[in-house]
Amino acid sequence: MNVLAEPSARAKRFRRVLIANRGEIAVRIIRACRDLGIETVQVYSDADRDSLAVRLADRAVCIGPPRSSESYLNARFIVSAALVHGVDAIHPGYGFLSENAGFAELCEKEGVVFIGPSARVISLMGDKAMARRMAEEAGVPTTPGSRGTVESPTQAREIAREIGYPVLLKAAAGGGGRGMRVVHDPADLDTQFGDASREAKAAFGDGSIYVEKFLTRVRHIEIQILSDGETVLHLGERDCSAQRRNQKLLEESPSPALTEDMRAQIGDAAVRLCRHVGYRSAGTIECILDDASGRFYFMEMNTRVQVEHPVTECVTGIDIVKEQIRIAQGEPLRIAQADVRIHGHAIECRINAEDAARNFAPCPGTVREFHAPGGPGVRVDSHLFSGYRIPPYYDSLVAKLVVWGASREEAIARMRRALGEMRVEGVTTTIPFHLSLLDDPHFARGEIHTRFVEERLLETK
Template sequence: MTTTAQPFKRILVANRGEIAVRIIRACRELGVETVQVYSDADRDSLAVRLADRAVCIGPPRSSQSYLNAEFIVSAALIHQADAIHPGYGFLSENAHFAGLCEREGVTFIGPSARVISLMGDKAMARRMAEEAGVPTTPGSAGKLDGVAQARAVAAELGYPVILKAAAGGGGRGMRIVWSENDIATQYTDAAREAKAAFNDDSIYIEKYLRAIRHIEIQVLSDGENVLHLGERDCSIQRRNQKLLEESPSAVLDDTVRTQIGEAAVRLCKHVGYKSAGTIECILDGSTGRFYFMEMNTRVQVEHPVSELVTGIDIVKEQIRIAQGTPLTLAQSDIHLSGHAIECRINAEDPDNGFAPCPGTIQNFHAPGGPGIRIDSHVYTGYRIPPYYDSLLAKVIAWGHNREEALARMHRAISEMRIDGVKTTLPFHLALLRNAQFRRGDVHTKFVEDVLLEAK
């Protein structure tokens, strides 16, 4: 990674939507100018309006705009940007893009291309975790050679097992296999999906654990000092896509919380990590044991919940680290205060299989009041493009405890208005009113097996 002893003067934002707005606001507080890239579909976006400069990099299709690494780096060079912030998604975990930035002398705000490549290969990341002494789910030692090896490893592990794309993420290239009769078909399907999504059909296998929780640890590292900012519980999911996150988890005791935080720090030190990042784990509800799942080498969608309980601006720290400024905090300075919950509000129809609902927002009213934060890029009259992720806003509620955070979130969701398109607001109200969820008695299949089945 290219670093400088001087603060950045200008940063190019290589993303769109709410995360682009979030980055621009952080830069403004730091006194850094911004250059916002945009596609033709995002010409009237809030990010374009807020940035100091804006440049169109292509047509609506992301493959011709937000995923065009060469165009983005060229825009940074033309506009004399010191650095590029990739946000999340798109090119944020693309080793080629990070390497291109390095070669052209533009700082990539994230880890090095080497580390992205290392941790982006899920099978290799699993090996790194094992070397660092971080528990991993029982599974294959690396990538599978084919169906025959998959069948042999599955027989040793015992069914059910889960097949995962080595280059994957976001639930793509994942298949649960319940019996030997299905292993060949599921392997072929997983490899085909992985090839289409990541241009890599490599697959590895793990024991499938039921009734698990998804726990992740936020980390910050300047290359020497590695900090963890506590955990986020991301168990409320549908088809491996997160819908609600909270910090701290309602089920971790202090012992496990310390263990999982220390494990995340060990792994970051082992791979030479430098930036903000997240170590994702699963928690086996039947045993209380946690296992490493993967690492996200970028800022997460759900980073605000960690910001609210720690008081640390993760995006600004990420920028400071990239410009060569050491962290000024020690682990002993990190304390979790209160409880934070985030609801992702998407332009989707919950009554129609969560189908995307692009269109024009006729009226947008953001909630407010004590303990409420809104991260969004939409406004009344905004036209939602059909080409990208359907996320409209993140509502984040903070309270002195989980009960207060839940009450504030329920109030906020109840008063929020997004007219003109279908959204997931009704889904979140139903979730927040569910007694089992309010008790914290959930798992990663809770939405599909309990909440939606009850409708």
């Protein structure tokens, strides 16, 4: 990484950071802080009392019982813990309160730095309908759909008639596949609208829905962004097309589908949108790529660090979490766009404690033995250890297995080797599923889309 600028006079180095998250991302943030010479305070629920993050942090404080609503989603408890322990900043990780504008605003009010964008930008881009409008203003292509949220099935039906079926109903306030329904038949729209709205209300506290054209056999492409408020960089793309029910299973960078010209176009569009909204921090612009037409469309923005950020780190050599912390300290970015180089190919498999043979049913329990793979080009981000008990209350992600290779073919070969070496005894994981995915000849050729896993790998089993 070329150093282009020293920290500004207004930069204030953090002495202590609180991590408002759990699992592998909490461990990842603790390690980044330690590299930067920053003390860490780890909050935890009763279920995570013996977690690796608690063991690694300089300090740890219990903030409530296992239920997320009473612990990791309790903004006031978390900020109170930050004030008691004299922290300079809070890192929210991903999920939980990471994209909660109210939490960011509370941090700002109490004089604690929120390691992320401002509450204003989180609110602006967190409303998916408003984010579409911002993209349109910035000249970024968007799929045909409603200009904002729709108030009723009747209004949704009018828009669907105009843009044509199938259509996608999406929660305006959320993501991760919740509050999302594909409607192929007009007769199903009323029921699907109600189901999507209720699910969105339960998941995000907001049942607002917007409508867009549903494109089939598309790729999910996302662009990693870093911005210090003045300079905006893109760090290339990630292809996240290997999904099940809108949940990502495997990610890779670069995408095997993009030409250099298309890569530049998507990157420039992402930078343009971030400049338009005044973005500052790490973030991700998510798009869909229509293979048939070769056109891409803005989908949404994630105003936080992504689960799959390691694949970008592997091909660029840039530590995204550390840069995120430096930006929050007031430091300018130390690189320019011309310094960003994509080298080789990286793949990430999300290892979940789930049984793919039983419709990916969660499999919490005690890990009798954990062995992480190693060797050239292998990275494991995990909070597992032998004897650890995976609690049933949270997301089932237990490890991110990431490999790098000089080519996509070498990366696939290394991933096969690493999956074969990895041992998680005592619970069922998705390792066998990932091996079957890598063995599929269509995946090997890079010929996948967002429905590929469900249509080819799961429908035939």
